[in-house]
Amino acid sequence: MKYLFERCHAGLICLCLMLYWPVANAHQMSTAYLQLSQSPLHVSPFETSAEVSATTPRLYGELQLRWFDLELVIGLDANTDGELSWAEVDARSSEIKGFVKQHLAILSAGNNCDLLLENDIQTDMHFDEGYLVLYFSSNCGLSVEDSQVAALTVQYSAIFTQDADHKLLVNADLFQRKYSGVIDAQNQRYLIEPESNPLLSIISTYIYQGVLHIFKGTDHILFLCALLLTCVLQRVNHQWQAKPQVKRVLKDTAWIITAFTVAHSLTLTATAMDIIVPSSRWVEFGIALSVMLTALNNIWPVVLRLGWITFAFGLLHGMGFAGVLGELGIDKDQKLLSVIAFNLGVELGQLLILAALLPILLYVGKRHWYQKYGLQASSAIIALIALQWCITRF
Structure with missing residues (x-):
């Protein structure tokens, strides 16, 4: 019975991830x-x-x-x-x-x-x-x-x-x-x-759109999921094991989220302000590739300290956020305010996802089935979705 219960938990996680299967062009807007x-x-x-x-x-x-x-x-x-x-x-x-x-x-x-x-x-x-x-x-x-x-x-x-x-x-x-x-x-x-006050209207509008986009941006959600799947685990003798202290989990998670936030905030602002003008096609391909590589790293760990690689991939995701903001449009006279408000919305949405996901991971991270099967199965599904993105966006 316990074996069946554990497999049901693993299947439920996989099913939840499959429900997020996206369309190929994650950022194309009407x-x-x-x-x-x-x-x-x-x-x-x-x-x-x-x-x-x-x-x-x-x-x-x-x-x-x-x-x-x-x-x-x-x-x-x-x-x-x-x-x-x-x-x-x-x-x-x-x-x-x-x-x-x-x-x-x-x-x-x-x-x-x-x-x-x-x-x-x-x-x-x-x-x-x-x-x-x-x-x-x-x-x-x-x-x-x-x-x-x-x-x-x-x-x-x-x-x-x-x-x-x-x-x-x-x-x-x-x-x-x-x-x-x-x-x-x-x-x-x-x-x-x-x-x-039109300034308050602009702030509320773009914060709302930032929150809305992070929830509809499936590639960003799956990137966060791939990063967080291992935040409750540590690598010991080539095996995944639960971290002994919740304090350490919170510390490592905070470092990863901070690295991602700082990185995408930099490129979101720079791209939206036309300081850099990247190719949208290669940005979208790079985002898909970052999701796939992060998921594969959970299955075959090469990089165990995720902070710096999260920062590097976060730079790409920031350019993707800026692409959405560009399609949404920015008032030329309030450009910086719109960018800041949109970025705040993205951060708020990101924190809401973290608040929902972290308690679940803290619970399942202590289970043997998650350490041995659940992490690998979830990461494999994310990698397959990202591979499909890579093919369609190339």
């Missing part, structure tokens, strides 16, 4: 962009600047959506040749604008603002992906001189049915302040208040 201003963001080639400034609408906007996302919901590729032509886009322009009006709304004092979409459809590129660009204006009654204006609410519901991880990044230059927020499937509205 992101849309919305910019709002009280000044024109675009002058139509058929209008002069004087004509635009004389018009009555006082709210101007620019919406960017991935062509790939629009293909999912509308089906723009009429001849199904895998390539989108301008003729195919132009033929469905009315449908595209109807889709935007159906899923994007701006409210002032609870009333819907009438969005006047420009006829011109334009394109842009973000992270080597094509984007639809639509400009619009509205007569929401905003005035630069009038400080007694109602709050604006942005409501957005596109793409979420097809991609639950889709996000809309909102940047607004209104009420003589700059605002930045994120709309996702869980919270499909963003409130812009004249009297609110």
